[in-house]
Amino acid sequence: MKPLMLLLFLLANFIRPFFFTCLKKSDVFKLDEAPATEVVMTRDEGLQYYRTMQTMRRMELKADQLYKQKIIRGFCHLYDGQEACAVGIEASIKPTDHLITAYRAHGYTLTRGGTVKEIMAELTGRRGGIAKGKGGSMHMYCKNFYGGNGIVGAQVPLGAGVALACKYKGSDELCVCLYGDGAANQGQIFETYNMAALWKLPVIFICENNRYGMGTSVERAAASTDYFKRGEFIPGLRVDGMDILCVREATRFAAEHCRSGKGPILMELQTYRYHGHSMSDPGVSYRTREEIQEVRSKSDPISLLKDRLLSNNMASVEELKEIDVDVRKEIEDAAQFATTDPEPPLEELCNHIFSNNPPVEVRGTNPWAKLKSVS
Amino acid sequence: MAAAAARLLIRGSHQTLPISSVGTGKQSCIGNALLTLSSGCNSRLKTQRRHAAHFTFQPDPVPTQYGSTQKMNLFQSITSALDNTLASDPTAVIFGEDVAFGGVFRCTVGLRDKYGKDRVFNTPLCEQGIVGFGIGAAVAGATAIAEIQFADYIFPAFDQIVNEAAKYRYRSGNLFDCGNLTIRAPWGCVGHGSLYHSQSPEAFFAHCPGIKIVIPRGPTQAKGLLLSCIADNNPCIFFEPKILYRAAVEQVPVDAYTIPLSQAEVLQEGSDVTLVAWGTQIHVLREVANMAQEKLGVSCEVIDLRTILPWDNETVCKVSGHHSIVSIIVGHFIIGI
Numbered sequence: 001m002k003p004l005m006l007l008l009f010l011l012a013n014f015i016r017p018f019f020f021t022c023l024k025k026s027d028v029f030k031l032d033e034a035p036a037t038e039v040v041m042t043r044d045e046g047l048q049y050y051r052t053m054q055t056m057r058r059m060e061l062k063a064d065q066l067y068k069q070k071i072i073r074g075f076c077h078l079y080d081g082q083e084a085c086a087v088g089i090e091a092s093i094k095p096t097d098h099l100i101t102a103y104r105a106h107g108y109t110l111t112r113g114g115t116v117k118e119i120m121a122e123l124t125g126r127r128g129g130i131a132k133g134k135g136g137s138m139h140m141y142c143k144n145f146y147g148g149n150g151i152v153g154a155q156v157p158l159g160a161g162v163a164l165a166c167k168y169k170g171s172d173e174l175c176v177c178l179y180g181d182g183a184a185n186q187g188q189i190f191e192t193y194n195m196a197a198l199w200k201l202p203v204i205f206i207c208e209n210n211r212y213g214m215g216t217s218v219e220r221a222a223a224s225t226d227y228f229k230r231g232e233f234i235p236g237l238r239v240d241g242m243d244i245l246c247v248r249e250a251t252r253f254a255a256e257h258c259r260s261g262k263g264p265i266l267m268e269l270q271t272y273r274y275h276g277h278s279m280s281d282p283g284v285s286y287r288t289r290e291e292i293q294e295v296r297s298k299s300d301p302i303s304l305l306k307d308r309l310l311s312n313n314m315a316s317v318e319e320l321k322e323i324d325v326d327v328r329k330e331i332e333d334a335a336q337f338a339t340t341d342p343e344p345p346l347e348e349l350c351n352h353i354f355s356n357n358p359p360v361e362v363r364g365t366n367p368w369a370k371l372k373s374v375s
Numbered sequence: 376m377a378a379a380a381a382r383l384l385i386r387g388s389h390q391t392l393p394i395s396s397v398g399t400g401k402q403s404c405i406g407n408a409l410l411t412l413s414s415g416c417n418s419r420l421k422t423q424r425r426h427a428a429h430f431t432f433q434p435d436p437v438p439t440q441y442g443s444t445q446k447m448n449l450f451q452s453i454t455s456a457l458d459n460t461l462a463s464d465p466t467a468v469i470f471g472e473d474v475a476f477g478g479v480f481r482c483t484v485g486l487r488d489k490y491g492k493d494r495v496f497n498t499p500l501c502e503q504g505i506v507g508f509g510i511g512a513a514v515a516g517a518t519a520i521a522e523i524q525f526a527d528y529i530f531p532a533f534d535q536i537v538n539e540a541a542k543y544r545y546r547s548g549n550l551f552d553c554g555n556l557t558i559r560a561p562w563g564c565v566g567h568g569s570l571y572h573s574q575s576p577e578a579f580f581a582h583c584p585g586i587k588i589v590i591p592r593g594p595t596q597a598k599g600l601l602l603s604c605i606a607d608n609n610p611c612i613f614f615e616p617k618i619l620y621r622a623a624v625e626q627v628p629v630d631a632y633t634i635p636l637s638q639a640e641v642l643q644e645g646s647d648v649t650l651v652a653w654g655t656q657i658h659v660l661r662e663v664a665n666m667a668q669e670k671l672g673v674s675c676e677v678i679d680l681r682t683i684l685p686w687d688n689e690t691v692c693k694v695s696g697h698h699s700i701v702s703i704i705v706g707h708f709i710i711g712i
Binding site: 074138150152153182185187221 | 527
């Protein structure tokens, strides 16, 4: 089956596809097979992944800058370092599939269809934002992307519910349900594992293990750091989350598993975040600068992809530089929009609390200051 | 915010209003007062610029009856209370997310080094587990002080608090109880907290017999009230106004002392209207009371409820027998307590 597919691939593309061996073989748990380690990536795919990851990286760094200038306020959890996870997952699921994650959501908002402009405007709380300026960093949503959730672990049962709906409707859609190493110790995760396995829901649980739950390293928080085995009766995979092709293949494998009706599957992506937990965390009180530097120099997802593209002559330095310049411009434009777009009008403050036909009156800061809620 | 609160004042009203019907009945004269005051405040409503903290912390006078005092802010006074507890009670343990290094608000700084890692320890990220574990530890005889990192995260533990902790003594016919349990959580709005770092959930718990809910207005109060909660034989939830952690600085006694629970404090006597609140809002109300006196000639009584459940209705009703009561609530409010 595989050689035939490759042949068709080659015939269809007439482009220089390349065979790659993933740097790390995925660990498996209660599975007879593992994701492919010999994979194909076309030039087009490579450039597209590079562009998306670079856009994500620059967007997060821009958000960092804007936060320090106090243009973005509140809470801001940045995703830089983990780009391979978001882009790799999206590469193997369909736009009709569903995805839900926690608060480190900027990357997924981008891969699921949000534009950089909308995302940055949401960060600055303007009306052009993807949640109309009312959600902020942690609450971004778009079609088939259910956020963007602040309470740790609360999104996991939600994701299983979405998967149930997919199964019930009889479509071959699945739900990718993400959480972190900190959330893996929440009770509701285990409740969800049970329901998903019992009813064979098409859900891919993905634990983005970036080694630290806020400031607590995984060894100090978890009795078992083999997060991919925590599902016990759910098969699991442990994947190198810094290598986009590993993530892509593992997700492809997992998606096939779900779509063939075998029920849920659990993936642990071993990844790393360069920034602290949020913008109020310097990120160096619980880990050393040397550790961060080491990951940056040896396992940076964008550098890994770039090396692959260059060393296999799939792209030239100039081409990649051009993409960089393009991306930089896109981010600058988006930042410009995000700083100049007006804030949502005061009339919208109380809208959409309920769903109601006639507008409802809402109490303001005192019983005689009435605000209106339109929905 | 102070201006908004001022608009609540009823000009010269000397009628009695039952507590439960604030906002009903006398709306026309309230409305008039609102209109006369609100014209000057429209600009504040329309502007979308964020102002600095909307209140000024008003420190309590230095207490003289508890021994020597030291300048402390709110989180330091909490640390002091916990320090006193760990020193005097060998069964006391403190646990929660990130408490070992000192906590995200520095309330437990230095305690692990001083008392050991078996007495001050981190839990994984599981609120339901933390409170359930705390109930068990308390039942077995330890003085359990559990920290929930933000009051917004207390909801997974709601079942444990309401169904397990609150009802333990009753359902076991006084054979068992978890009175040794105290739950602490940072509480209330802070300006940039948004949905999940700003909540004031005391109203959800206020209808649950069996637990006590306490909210201090400043460091001196906080230390005394926290020590009372720890000593109290009922499970207590102690909400700490996070906006005051650094902003509130007072001279706080170094030694242990207690402030009685279920006793409201009359901070300022007045004859026209009573203002009741707790936590951060007390400082807003003090400003409002001054503004009302200066600008409207209204004499306001300011009462700090301190213990939300069981609340001191005797003090509140007794002093307000002659005039209307306005209760300023910071948190979720659709139906009053």
